[in-house]
Amino acid sequence: MEIRNIAIIAHVDHGKTTLVDRILHATKVFRDNQETGELIMDSNDLEKERGITIFSKNAAVTYKDVKINVIDTPGHSDFGGEVERVLKMADGVLLLVDAFEGPMPQTRFVLQKALQLDLKPIVVINKVDKPNCRPDEVHDAVFELFFNLDATEEQLDFPTFYGSGKNGWFNDTLTPSEDITPLMDGILKYVPEPKVNEGPLQMQITSLDYSSFLGRIAIGKVSRGVIKENQPIALMQADGSIKKSRVRELYVFEGMGKRKVSEVVAGDLCAVVGLEDFNIGDTIADQENPEALPVISVDEPTMSMLFSINNSPFFGKDGKFVTSRHLRDRLMKETEKNLALRVEDTDSADSFLVYGRGILHLGVLVETMRREGYELTVGQPQVLVKYIDGKKSEPYENLVVDVPAEFSGKVIDLVTQRKGELLVMETKGEMQHLEFEIPSRGLIGLRSNMLTNTAGEAVMAHRFVEYKPWKGNIPGRNNGVLISKNQSPTTAYSIDKLQDRGSFFVDPGEEVYVGQIIAEHIKPGDLVVNATEGKKLTNMRASGSDDSVRIVPKIQMTLEECMEYIQQDECIEVTPKHIRLRKVILDEEERKKVQKSMKTEMA
Known part of the structure; x- marks a missing residue:
């Protein structure tokens, strides 16, 4: 049976997972009466809630008697480590681009890795049913991107398909087709069969799966030879050591799941059960003549x-x-x-x-x-700070912001305050397209500020470029915070009296403790307040008049927003039910002592 291995790469929200849904439906992976829902591959709860792919996943479909292994990859640069190694399993890539936004910085990062691995690209321009879309301009932009990434002549001659994943059609021209058959035929036509070398077994472990029943499972592509059940193998590790082991069970991908087999030939992807202590990047080789494949390198954390x-x-x-x-x-x-x-x-x-x-x-x-x-x-x-040639250096990122023209001044102002430099400014339809180079530190807390200042219209994306000399001090949060003075539930009476001092993170009746941050102060500097005092009642006053208190609802912050909000002497308490902000040192007297000693040290 012929095999094709293909990875789908794209920027966040350009429609990768929806395209995978269409491929699964077109090849009748599900029974006609089976309920499947949308975004089938994003199976993790967090992925469903956020609408993003975090872990790369495999599915396999059969089309015209050819087995196609499809690999869905994450689009965020933070999960770049995941994408880089998964590309090792593919022989071709579907580069998915939004017909309005065009190629984004993240697309560039992943495409560069794919071209270096000499994978055959197919460009798919998605969402051509959207108003204001510009498929022809986007096609030219993609060609330019390939050219800038030093693509070979063969890679520059890429096939292009247009379509709409939502409406379920893809075609090699802009006229809608009935379904996605033209794209499926394109995959068979343009993606090469896996290259197979002659010789004994070699398979690199490129990702992991875990099952409470079978333990850790190694996943990868068999690059040469045949792997069989119960076969004795050599596990070659990154440090050069070789362990002897045995394959207990073998699985290949089929539809959304796995099927147990007795042997897998070169070119197919498989999952191996029964290996102990392996790492990603290790090679499974023949026990008689073991040869290792080059180790996978993953970008450093920043x-x-x-x-x-x-x-x-x-x-x-x-x-x-x-x-x-x-x-x-x-x-x-x-x-x-x-x-x-x-x-x-x-x-x-x-x-x-x-x-x-x-x-x-x-x-x-x-x-x-x-x-x-x-x-x-x-x-x-x-x-993370590094010293390069004796100079203190920090990571820099390429930041791209698309924003309506009337807000572009505010965006440039915000980014330059944080030591960013404007490199490109172009007009795309009604939007201004801005590109900056900014230290990674400057990005912390930037997104929430930017959305506030552009009425939620800014679309920003960034990717790590390189380490460069330290840029000096970047101003952090301007406002101080209000800190709880005692431990007990807050009262509406106290919060009402304090509302003109700041915006609250807690509602009346919530339990707070000493040193917990309960609100943002309207001025710089922190303030310790009592938000738990009840109203003193005498016989003269009616006890029901408290109902007239008007409390502004509390500010709800997500975990990432909290991470961007806190300063150095603060931290976040995370429990299954609550996310609270607090000072690292809860006791006020202790905090003052520490601040004094720091001031004397600096003097």
């Missing part, structure tokens, strides 16, 4: 956060896993499958430094742990 146990007065109220041993075991387990993540111990037994690719990458980890019943506190995200 950000770190301090994860600690929850030591607030409300410790252990919601969560099941609260000790430092629980926290450590969970973080170590995460590094096994999350390649771009690193965990280091600190001087304190209760805290760990966690390094990741960006705020979203770390935020997804915290949110996942919280749902599993963990309680923890996380500190302010810090960028």
Whole structure:
């Protein structure tokens, strides 16, 4: 049976997962009467809620007697580590581009990796049913992008398909076809069969799966030879050591699931059960003449956060896993499958430094742990500083903002305050297209500010470029916070009296503790306030007149917004039911002592 391996790459929200849905339906993976819903591949709860793909996934369909392995990849740069290694399994890529937005910075990053691996590209221009779409201009922009990425002449001669995933058609011209058959035929025609070398078994492990029943499962593409059940193999690791092992069971992908087989030939993707202690990037080779494939390198992390146990007065109220041993075991387990993540111990037994690719990458980890019943506190995200040729250097990012023309001045002002430099300014229809180079530190907290100042119209995307010399101090949050003075439920009476001092993060009746941040101050500088005082009642006053209090609803912040909001002396308490902001040192007198000692040190 012939095989085609294809990865789908695109920027966030350009319609990858919807396209995979269409392919699954077109090839009759499901029975006609089966309920499937939308975005079938995004099976994780977090993915469903946020509408983004976080983990890459495989599906396999059969079309005209050819098996097509389809790999859906994440679009966010924070999950770039996931995309890079998955491309190793593919022989061709479907580059999906929005007919209005055109190629975005993220598209560039993934496409560059694909071209370096010499994968055959097919360009799919999606959403041509949208008003204001410009498929011809977008096609030219894609060609220019290929040219700028030093594509070979063969790669520049890419086939293009137009269509609408939502309406279920793709064709090689702009006239709508009945279904996606022209695209499926295109995949068979343009994507080459897997290249197979002669020789004994070689297979590189490019991703992991875990099953409570079978343990860790290695997934990869057999690049030469045949792998069989019960076959003795050599596991060749990155440090050069070789372990002897045996294949217990083999599975190939079929539809949305896996099917057990006795052997897999070169060119197909498979899942291997029964190997101990393997890592991503290891090679499964023939035991008699083992040869290793080159190790996969993944981009370095650019950000770190301090994860600690929850030591607030409300410790252990919601969560099941609260000790430092629980926290450590969970973080170590995460590094096994999350390649771009690193965990280091600190001087304190209760805290760990966690390094990741960006705020979203770390935020997804915290949110996942919280749902599993963990309680923890996380500190302010810090960028990783390197010393290059003796100079202090920090990561820089390429930031692209598309915004209505009337807001472009505000956007430029916001970004330049944070040490960003404007590189490109073009008009795209009614939108201004702005490109900046900005230190990664400047991005922390930028998104919420930018959305406030552009009435929610700005679309921003960024990707890591390189390390450059340190840019100096970047101003952080201007306003201080209001801190709770005592521990008990807040009252409407007190909050009403304090409303002119700031905007609250808590509602009346919520339990607060000493040192918890309950509101944003309207001025710089922090203030300790009492929000728990009840109204003193005498016989003269009617006790019912409290109903006339008008309280503004509290500000709801997501976990990522909290991570961008806090300053260095603050942290976030995360439990399965609550996200609270607090000072690292809860006691006011202690905080003052520490501030004094820091001032004298600096003097």
